[in-house]
Amino acid sequence: MIDQNNKEPYINVWAGNFYKPAFDDEGFVQYSVKLAKRLGFNSFLLDAKAWEDFRDRYQGLEASQYLKMIEFTIKTLQEHGMSHEFLALYLNGDNLYPNIRFSPPIYGDSVVNPDGSNGKWYRYWSSKAQDSMMEHVQGLLTTYGENGTSVEVNGQIRKPICSMWDPIVAPSFDEEGIARYVDWLSGAYHDDIHAFNQKYGTSFTAFADLAPADYWYELAYRDEAMYTAEDVAGLAPKAVMWADNMKWRKEELCRYFESMQRRFKEWDESLYLCPNLAQWSYFLNIDGSLLSNVGFSDLWDTAMRGLDIYALAPYVDTAHFITVPVTPYGDADPYIVSCQHSMMRAMNDGRGFVGGIYWGRFLYNDIYATVTPCEIVGSIVASGAKGYTSYGMCGLDDGGVLHRMGEDFQDSLAAANQWAKRVIPMIQGNRRKDIALLFPSAMSTFEPMSVDGNKERRMDLLGWFKSCCDAGYSADIIDLVMIEKNYLDNYKVLIISANDCYLLEPNSEAEKRIRDWVHQGGILLHGPADKLVESALSIQGAAHELDCIQYGEGGLPQGSCFESFTGEEVHATYMKDQNGCVVSNPRGKGVVYSFGFYYGYSYSAKVAPHVPLEQKNNELYPIPMMKSDIAKDLIGRHLKPSCGFHQTNVETAVFDNGIVVVNHSSYPVLLKALVGQRHFQYPVNEDLLLPRTAVFIELFPAGQTS
Numbered sequence: 252m253i254d255q256n257n258k259e260p261y262i263n264v265w266a267g268n269f270y271k272p273a274f275d276d277e278g279f280v281q282y283s284v285k286l287a288k289r290l291g292f293n294s295f296l297l298d299a300k301a302w303e304d305f306r307d308r309y310q311g312l313e314a315s316q317y318l319k320m321i322e323f324t325i326k327t328l329q330e331h332g333m334s335h336e337f338l339a340l341y342l343n344g345d346n347l348y349p350n351i352r353f354s355p356p357i358y359g360d361s362v363v364n365p366d367g368s369n370g371k372w373y374r375y376w377s378s379k380a381q382d383s384m385m386e387h388v389q390g391l392l393t394t395y396g397e398n399g400t401s402v403e404v405n406g407q408i409r410k411p412i413c414s415m416w417d418p419i420v421a422p423s424f425d426e427e428g429i430a431r432y433v434d435w436l437s438g439a440y441h442d443d444i445h446a447f448n449q450k451y452g453t454s455f456t457a458f459a460d461l462a463p464a465d466y467w468y469e470l471a472y473r474d475e476a477m478y479t480a481e482d483v484a485g486l487a488p489k490a491v492m493w494a495d496n497m498k499w500r501k502e503e504l505c506r507y508f509e510s511m512q513r514r515f516k517e518w519d520e521s522l523y524l525c526p527n528l529a530q531w532s533y534f535l536n537i538d539g540s541l542l543s544n545v546g547f548s549d550l551w552d553t554a555m556r557g558l559d560i561y562a563l564a565p566y567v568d569t570a571h572f573i574t575v576p577v578t579p580y581g582d583a584d585p586y587i588v589s590c591q592h593s594m595m596r597a598m599n600d601g602r603g604f605v606g607g608i609y610w611g612r613f614l615y616n617d618i619y620a621t622v623t624p625c626e627i628v629g630s631i632v633a634s635g636a637k638g639y640t641s642y643g644m645c646g647l648d649d650g651g652v653l654h655r656m657g658e659d660f661q662d663s664l665a666a667a668n669q670w671a672k673r674v675i676p677m678i679q680g681n682r683r684k685d686i687a688l689l690f691p692s693a694m695s696t697f698e699p700m701s702v703d704g705n706k707e708r709r710m711d712l713l714g715w716f717k718s719c720c721d722a723g724y725s726a727d728i729i730d731l732v733m734i735e736k737n738y739l740d741n742y743k744v745l746i747i748s749a750n751d752c753y754l755l756e757p758n759s760e761a762e763k764r765i766r767d768w769v770h771q772g773g774i775l776l777h778g779p780a781d782k783l784v785e786s787a788l789s790i791q792g793a794a795h796e797l798d799c800i801q802y803g804e805g806g807l808p809q810g811s812c813f814e815s816f817t818g819e820e821v822h823a824t825y826m827k828d829q830n831g832c833v834v835s836n837p838r839g840k841g842v843v844y845s846f847g848f849y850y851g852y853s854y855s856a857k858v859a860p861h862v863p864l865e866q867k868n869n870e871l872y873p874i875p876m877m878k879s880d881i882a883k884d885l886i887g888r889h890l891k892p893s894c895g896f897h898q899t900n901v902e903t904a905v906f907d908n909g910i911v912v913v914n915h916s917s918y919p920v921l922l923k924a925l926v927g928q929r930h931f932q933y934p935v936n937e938d939l940l941l942p943r944t945a946v947f948i949e950l951f952p953a954g955q956t957s
Contacts, residue, residue: 256400260638261638262292262640264610264640266295266643266645267643269317270645273644288332289661290664292668295335295644297336297337300338302354302356334399334401336411339415342417343419344372357383358372359384362421375421376506385518389518402523407521408521409568413640414515417527417530418504422467432467435502468496480704480705486755498557527607530551530572533558533560534553535578535712536551536553541615545649561730561732562732564598572595573640578857583622597729606639606640608631613650624660625943626914628664628671633945666933670932674947677930687742688728688746693756707852711851711852718882720897721897721898721899734764735758735764737764744775746775769838776882778812778849779814790816790836790843798825800832801823802881806823806873807860807872844885846882908949909949910947911947919939925948
């Protein structure tokens with residue numbers, strides 16, 4: 252994805268003019284443009300939501316102060332050899348008026364609250380709302396098209412646009428909105444009111460009898476706590492209702508993006524639709540309850556909005572979101588970025604994609620006090636992304652204060668971006684495929700972090716991913732729909748991480764594909780209480796108490812769910828009763844490895860467990876500190892890593908003509924074992940990779956040795 256203005260890979264940063272000094276200080280705007288260019292960015296993403304002063308300007312009226320500075324920014328960018336594009340549409344229309352922005356938003360058509368008041372939120376499915384969105388985008392690109400960003404994608408010149416930022420569908424409780432949801436609900440239950448009654452514990456005679464408090468969770472359970480993991484396991488009405496609400500949101504959002512894709516392309520087929528589908532990471536985002544004074548922080552958890560980015564991928568030109576290197580617990584972790592870019596790589600399989608990253612002083616934790624821009628950009632490049640966009644410049648309400656970050660941070664970012672612009676064009680082919688890691692779509696879409704045990708189940712995915720990285724394997728995070736489309740044919744190994752919500756959205760076709768793939772020789776690893784594996788392969792564990800394990804030596808697994816399994820081969824046992832903790836069972840030509848504990852969570856857990864008192868002074872270690880790693884040993888029986896060079900906290904990515912190595916550790920890494928031309932971010936000598944930096948090692952052409 253090459254920016255046509257300077258023939259470099261696309262590296263973009265969001266910039267806002269609504270806060271001072273960018274609001275009215277031309278000197279600051281000139282400074283910020285010069286700074287961005289020094290840092291290696293080649294374009295600005297200007298915040299241009301659908302406010303009334305934009306419409307007035309399209310009609311030839313005088314520019315508001317905000318618009319004056321937008322226009323001055325565009326002029327300044329052009330003077331410095333940079334270009335601009337637009338954040339054109341936003342979540343609910345606007346989150347700034349009247350306190351930060353002084354021009355009202357244009358909704359076109361808004362939802363209605365339960366009390367009959369204006370919800371001040373796009374009615375996403377409304378043609379009137381979509382018409383108003385199109386009018387705004389057309390006005391933007393017609394009025395401010397000169398010096399707009401253009402990129403080469405697959406041999407075509409395209410114009411990137413952030414066609415929506417952080418989309419969330421809201422219900423409407425007027426007559427039309429109620430009828431729309433009830434009609435959807437009726438279709439979801441195949442017009443069978445008895446099936447609905449059975450799920451909801453009700454006795455209605457027709458769907459038409461339903462009132463909002465009968466179907467919308469926040470009205471039905473207004474004064475109650477969120478449902479529990481036990482409710483999920485028992486498919487209690489409370490959990491089912493919440494899941495139905497989120498399914499509706501998910502499907503409405505798909506219909507919206509499908510409609511807007513058609514509208515945009517009919518108006519200008521050269522548009523490159525690059526909406527930011529989540530501002531604060533996806534699935535592995537921070538728990539918003541830690542940020543109670545931040546607007547919409549309760550919606551940072553994407554399970555609160557029914558968002559499935561995999562499902563949206565067909566309706567955009569690149570499925571993309573902003574990653575933040577912070578765990579659900581608020582701890583800085585660069586593997587969040589690597590893991591989430593693996594998701595994006597899978598979402599965009601078969602086409603180039605744009606990465607995304609947050610630059611700034613994060614609201615909960617100063618993440619870049621420990622994580623460096625160099626290693627983060629290294630992970631983005633290692634993912635196979637063709638460029639990236641970022642947040643942000645002068646976003647004072649949520650830490651997007653790139654212009655105030657320290658000199659060390661800025662130097663690291665400048666070095667990282669210049670390196671990325673050098674090596675992205677060098678890299679040939681796609682990243683090698685080793686292991687498929689199944690994304691827990693149902694849990695991601697339906698289960699908020701407030702549900703007991705949810706965070707550890709999310710971290711189970713991250714732990715499995717990091718374990719693969721540490722062992723030299725490339726892991727692609729795919730979803731069940733991709734399995735329906737036979738994506739498993741590209742892999743020898745499938746890992747299924749924790750997903751307690753599978754029965755809220757079962758997929759019989761994917762079950763069949765998994766079953767057939769294993770019987771044909773596939774290797775599957777899974778954890779406890781896995782209903783997908785139980786349904787597809789008839790493998791079920793028995794509940795077990797928390798216990799230490801024996802695998803060559805004593806180990807300390809962690810988590811809230813433990814099971815024992817019977818198997819043809821027992822690889823690890825629980826200490827108290829010698830029951831199978833990790834076992835294997837053949838299925839046709841393939842093998843299923845059953846883990847009785849959350850291996851991924853145990854591998855990535857924040858707190859190291861204490862040796863239980865009943866073990867007295869026995870020698871036992873946390874899972875990642877055991878001499879032999881059982882998951883790596885079992886996978887190694889069937890699959891060699893794509894990269895023979897690997898170690899803990901070092902990420903590798905193998906391409907057709909070279910290897911990207913990212914050192915996420917605090918210690919130097921020696922590269923003597925690797926042959927090829929080194930392209931360092933910070934060169935010291937030929938064999939030393941500094942802590943928290945990256946290198947691309949280009950393989951020598953045939954016959955060349957130096």
